[in-house]
Amino acid sequence: MKNWQIYVGLSWVLFSCEKSAENNNSPEYSTEPAQIQAGKTLFETHCSACHSFTQTTIGPNLSGLTREVARDWIKKFIANPSKLIDAGDPRAVSLFEEYKSYMPAFPQLKEDDLEDLLAYMHTFSERPKALNAKAITNPIPESVPDSxxxxxxxxxxxxxxxxxxxxxxxxxxxxxxxxxxxxxxxxxxxxxxxxxxxxxxxxxxxxxxxxxxxxxxxxxxxxxxxxxxxxxxxxxxxxxxxxxxxxxxxxxxxxxxxxxxxxxxxxxxxxxxxxxxxxxxxxxxxxxxxxxxxxxxxxxxxxxxxxxxxxxxxxxxxxxxxxxxxxxxxxxxxxxxxxxxxxxxxxxxxxxxxxxxxxxxxxxxxxxxxxxxxxxxxxxxxxxxxxxxxxxxxxxxxxxxxxxxxxxxxxxxxxxxxxxxxxxxxxxxxxxxxxxxxxxxxxxxxxxxxxxxxxxxxxxxxxxxxxxxxxxxxxxxxxxxxxxxxxxxxxxxxxxxxxxxxxxxxxxxxxxxxxxxxxxxxxxxxxxxxxxxxxxxxxxxxxxxxxxxxxxxxxx
The missing domain is CATH 2.120.10.30 (TolB, C-terminal domain)
Incomplete structure (x- = not known):
């Protein structure tokens, strides 16, 4: 089975930005405690099943994401990831190829909800270091034949x-x-x-x-x-x-x-x-x-x-x-x-x-x-x-x-x-x-x-x-x-x-x-x-x- 995406390549696409970090975070994400708490509630309700800030789980580790990826892109991806993937957006396509699944869309989240969510995510600034071990990148090379x-x-x-x-x-x-x-x-x-x-x-x-x-x-x-x-x-x-x-x-x-x-x-x-x-x-x-x-x-x-x-x-x-x-x-x-x-x-x-x-x-x-x-x-x-x-x-x-x-x-x-x-x-x-x-x-x-x-x-x-x-x-x-x-x-x-x-x-x-x-x-x-x-x-x-x-x- 083909290994669709090398991790280094995914990291570059996921965390590189068309904008600089300075432009990406201007205006700054809110630091209001009430807004961060509201974002925490939204994250635990909608996101925590597939994402965390300590490790990669079903989806990518999100720690540091708001400092490295354009804010508008994150919002668009949360609202309708399939639309970006189907349109050929490089970052979205790379995520799909790595995780091999469409993330559910969240059209019900309004602009204020997304700002609350990103304010909470922005409190996690550093990505954990990778384990110094030799992981298996293509566990089952053989493909399933078509009948x-x-x-x-x-x-x-x-x-x-x-x-x-x-x-x-x-x-x-x-x-x-x-x-x-x-x-x-x-x-x-x-x-x-x-x-x-x-x-x-x-x-x-x-x-x-x-x-x-x-x-x-x-x-x-x-x-x-x-x-x-x-x-x-x-x-x-x-x-x-x-x-x-x-x-x-x-x-x-x-x-x-x-x-x-x-x-x-x-x-x-x-x-x-x-x-x-x-x-x-x-x-x-x-x-x-x-x-x-x-x-x-x-x-x-x-x-x-x-x-x-x-x-x-x-x-x-x-x-x-x-x-x-x-x-x-x-x-x-x-x-x-x-x-x-x-x-x-x-x-x-x-x-x-x-x-x-x-x-x-x-x-x-x-x-x-x-x-x-x-x-x-x-x-x-x-x-x-x-x-x-x-x-x-x-x-x-x-x-x-x-x-x-x-x-x-x-x-x-x-x-x-x-x-x-x-x-x-x-x-x-x-x-x-x-x-x-x-x-x-x-x-x-x-x-x-x-x-x-x-x-x-x-x-x-x-x-x-x-x-x-x-x-x-x-x-x-x-x-x-x-x-x-x-x-x-x-x-x-x-x-x-x-x-x-x-x-x-x-x-x-x-x-x-x-x-x-x-x-x-x-x-x-x-x-x-x-x-x-x-x-x-x-x-x-x-x-x-x-x-x-x-x-x-x-x-x-």
Whole structure:
């Protein structure tokens, strides 16, 4: 894979200016405490998930930026980075080539907001020195081949807009209730729809039932996921996860008071006496509440193992994927690096009908891997993930999870009970230093076996995709039996043969409409596609574009 941009070149483009530093800062940025505080609030709300002033994270380190880059350019880039990139602006293009993703636009920020934001950023004047170590600049040189296969897609449904700026409808999960085959799709702004044919009908208005739900500033916040109990037609039980502001209620899982809490993730059990009816009418009870440092890497997956039988040990047990809550990139990597002692960066497994947890609201299954170890969290099934955003099983009952990476590597992991998957000490099969520049990765040490980490079944670097999203097994057509996945920002499409557990083959594929090959970025009008996938009870696969809230059928 080609290394698109050498760091030295990026540094020159990012921090050189057409204007001198003197002209760049004339008039001077405000030093008024109230304005700086307002800018700090804006930064923590809109920027801190991807940027810091101590290291390069998802995006560039911003310390010293206001002294080295023209103020008007910074404002234009914040307001609409895609416009500058698409216009060929050298600095914007270089940033895109280095980080391989469009930064979200912030058209809602007014001129006064931008001045407040820059006043705060201007208080960080010095850039940290780079580590004196040999980092790997091109971790996976090989490119993913193109299969040459095009699968037709056709427009299926439009989800109502829940925002005035993209993504217009934050649709992230489309699946069926396993018994009835009724199909649902949720918008992270707080609504679960039932698809009646191609018409979305409100099934559960979570925002109305939980008015403290917040779905901004985006990045997977809001209505995170849903899961119907395997006996839903009989017991009417439905499970949801959502975010509320930090401090809304006492958390079941917290950390030191000195560490910020931007949000809390909440798991709720809903019960109705009329499971066959729409809209959902029932009562909810909170199962657990967990603090997170910021809005990224939250609780994006709730699921029961499909096709589990009543005699199976995990029948009726709820799996929960929760990332590190942005703790590593925010300077608190020890929250993620817990070795099974805490819940963050983990796949959890609980019995929602039990009561032997510390809060007495759910059960910890006896067969969980750490249930007998007093120093570890009994809820943890596996740990060491940055963002385990999707969990799924193959026909043989083997469990997998996708894990969205930091700056270099995207992962698909084969999941086994009690295993450690590396984060925040590893990114794929590479060393990452969570206490240093997390933009850099290094070769594994000779004594790597001592870490006892499990490494990905599939790993791809950011020359190929920027944020992995799975993904379902294809039932028919040229990709029958293979696993379909893609890239959230760009909409690139991939297929993998997971039957080879040693070295699964990965290939690219393309979509077409009416016989014409299409580019998903162009289809949605440029910028971020915000790609997601879905599958209904019949095995029909769907492609979803959050940017415009559209759902397409994949005709395999």
């Amino acid at each position: 040459g296969i095009e699968l037709p897609i056709e427009f299926f449904a439009q989800i109502p807009a829940s925002d005035s700026i993209p993504p217009l409808a934050k649709i992230t999960k489309l699946e069926s209730e396993p018994n009835s085959g009724r199909t649902f799709v949720q918008d992270q702004h707080g609504v679960l729809y039932e698809l009646i044919g191609d018409e979305p009908k409100v099934f559960l208005d979570l925002k109305a039932l939980r008015p403290k739900l917040i779905s901004k500033p985006g990045l997977a916040t809001g209505f995170g996921s849903y899961a119907f109990h395997p006996e839903y037609p009989q017991n009417g039980l439905l499970y949801t996860s959502h975010t509320e502001p930090g401090g809304t209620a006492p958390a079941d899982f917290a950390y030191a008071d000195s560490i910020p809490v931007l949000m809390q993730w909440v798991v709720t059990e809903w019960k109705t006496e009329t499971p066959e009816k729409r809209p959902y009418q029932g009562e909810g009870r909170e199962l657990l509440r967990i603090n997170v440092v910021n809005q990224i890497h939250g609780m994006q997956e709730l699921t029961f193992r499909p096709k589990a039988k009543k005699t199976d040990p995990d029948y009726g047990l709820l799996y929960i994927g929760i990332g590190d809550g942005g703790s590593a990139e925010s300077g608190f990597p020890f929250i993620a690096d817990h070795q099974g002692r805490m819940l963050w960066s983990s796949i959890l497994r609980i019995d929602p009908q039990g009561n032997n947890s510390k809060n007495g609201k759910y059960g910890i299954p006896d067969q969980n891997p750490f249930v007998a170890e007093k120093q570890k969290a009994g809820e943890v099934f596996a740990y060491g993930f940055r963002n385990p955003n999707r969990i799924f099983w193959d026909e043989n009952g083997q469990m997998y999870a996708t894990d969205i990476g930091h700056h270099q590597i995207e992962e698909l992991n084969l999941i086994e009970a009690g295993a450690f998957y590396g984060w925040p000490l590893r990114e794929g099969t590479f060393v990452i230093n969570p206490y240093g520049n997390m933009n850099e990765i290094f070769a594994l040490p000779e004594d790597d076996a001592q870490l006892n980490a499990r490494y990905p079944l599939i790993q791809l670097d950011h020359d190929e995709l920027n944020a992995i999203i799975g993904g379902y097994f294809v039932k028919n057509g040229p990709f029958k039996g293979k696993w379909l996945f893609g890239d959230v920002p760009s909409g690139k499409l991939f297929i993998a043969d997971l039957s080879d557990s040693n070295s699964p083959e990965v290939k690219r594929w393309s979509a077409s409409i009416n016989g014409t090959k299409i580019d998903l970025q162009q289809m949605v009008g440029g910028g971020r596609v915000d790609l997601k996938f879905g599958q209904d009870a019949t095995g029909q696969l769907y492609l979803m574009t959050k940017k415009d809230g559209k759902i397409y059928k994949i005709k395999s």
